Amino acid sequence: MTISLRTIKITLATVLAILLAEMLQLDYTVSAGIIAILSVLDTKISSLKTAGQRIVSTIVALTIAAVLFQLVGFTTFVFGLYLLIYVPIAYKLNVQAGIAPCSVLVSHLLLEQSTSFSWLMNEFLLMVIGASLAVLFNLYMPSKETQIQEMQHTVDEKIKGILLYFDQTLREGFSGNDDYQLIQELETTLDDAIRIAYTEFDNQLMKPQFYEIHYFEMRKVQASILKQMATNLRFCHLPTKQNKILAGLFYLTAQQLHESNPGTFLMQDIQELLNYFRTSPLPQSREEFENRAVLFQLLNEFTRFIETKQLFYEKYAPETK
Template identity: 30%
Template sequence: MVKIGYRILKTAFGAGISIAIAQLLQLTFYASAGTVTMLCIQRTRKKSYEIAWQRFLACLIGLSVAAAMFTVFGYHPWTIILIILISIPLMIRFKAKESVIASSVFIFHLYVLKHITWSLILNELALMVIGVSVALLLNLFMPSADQELRRFQQKIEENFRIIFHEMSQYLRVGDHDWNEMEMVETGRLLKEAKERSVHNVENRFDEEELWFYRYFQMRDKQFDVLDHLLPHITSFHPYSDHGEKLADFLDEIAEGIHSGNTAEVYLDKLDKMNEEYRKMPLPQTEEEFDMRAVLFLIMNEIRRYLTIKKSLAK
């Protein structure tokens, strides 16, 4: 069964309302007002404003060129060709190229009637104003995506916890049966969440929606760090005292994953651990040297992860 979405409902009601208003005002070609409304209903308020301005500007350009060409050369099919060849570059020049088709409707109105008067020009502009206005009014009503975004947030945070616990588990027992499914799923969730948060910002323009946008951008950067961190973890020799202590720290970070700012606490702990490791005796073998190098790489990546989180609170 096909689901009728919010945008479809607005498009249907908007077209009907625009036609009813134009018909009530006894405008010629009143059905065209409905066409304009349908073309102006967009997924976001921001996009609707941009399209509405483009439609109106393209209409002015199309009517102006058409009026001049029809007056000079008459009402012939080849005049239409000339009008289109002149008006389309102008629309592109003034960044209204997406409205070429909409403007052509008004050009064809003049061609069908084969006369140009000020009352007819005002009629066409009225159709455009009605169609655009109804679309903009309806697009003021946009459903909030807050609940959906919070579900994305909860699932992404849960996956982050699992990833940290799995890395901690590797440091304790070595290779185990984790299939890294959470890594793949988190990448997909972040992509969807970022797209949805952008639409929400363009719809509502308030501080909370901006917070969600910044939050998912932050998690995406952190996920990139985790992607770089994982190979270092799997190359570290398990069963060591250093690995056990690092594993405990990763478990702490996992349990502290939420939207609040806990990064400062973990950065302080990381500084203390880093200082302890630097005071250790120098490695005696090549293997110890390699493990020490990997250890510092892991800690640097963790620092990068925590610093990214800290930036969200600024």
């Protein structure tokens, strides 16, 4: 949610909460506005959850305060005693979001030296009005679906760029740390994408979709595999025929990289390449042996890269857009 949208929501919710409280002839009407300010949160789900917690917390707080004030008296000491009892109970009930606003409401009872039904109802209604109006205004949340789709495309393009860099490295040799920079940029983009996908999920009250979250998490696993491959690629020094074949596989994968590609044919290509490696003449030198070992390691890691996508596709293909 942008700062401008949040500002508008807070302003409208606060003003209307105060006006509604005044229409109902409540006391301490500004408190309803303050509660509205505290209840305008980042997502619909968080606003609803917090509003519910605060209403439950209000009932608990007012009950404890009313009993203590009636039994012991209206003093600052009793207010402290109320906090000693109420705060741990609020945490125990997982309604700690209401500790601050509810304690403000209880302070009104202390100031008025009364726990009459009318005053208890006054404080309860202040909470209901403030929390409800915040939830009402938070029901409008601009969809991030377009942004998520753009980030999916960006992530796929970054992975494609990394695979093409691997292709170039195997053909021409290692030439710098560009691969690490590319992978770091990919990881940063994925972290942002996952955060935005979770926000969008929390704004869907009806039939929320996990697809985008799982998609980015799948790509994050692949990014981790690519990082390990980049490390091993540094030990592949000799220009061999096997290098070029594996480079071609990276290039082919980059060209076929897409959300809806299950990777079936790529796995077949990997198996064919593994068979080719196994039937190739044995290395004639230590350098060739080490180079071949690195290629095998790269191929095994690349197999995990493709399998990660296959598992995702098998589970979520029906949701693919």
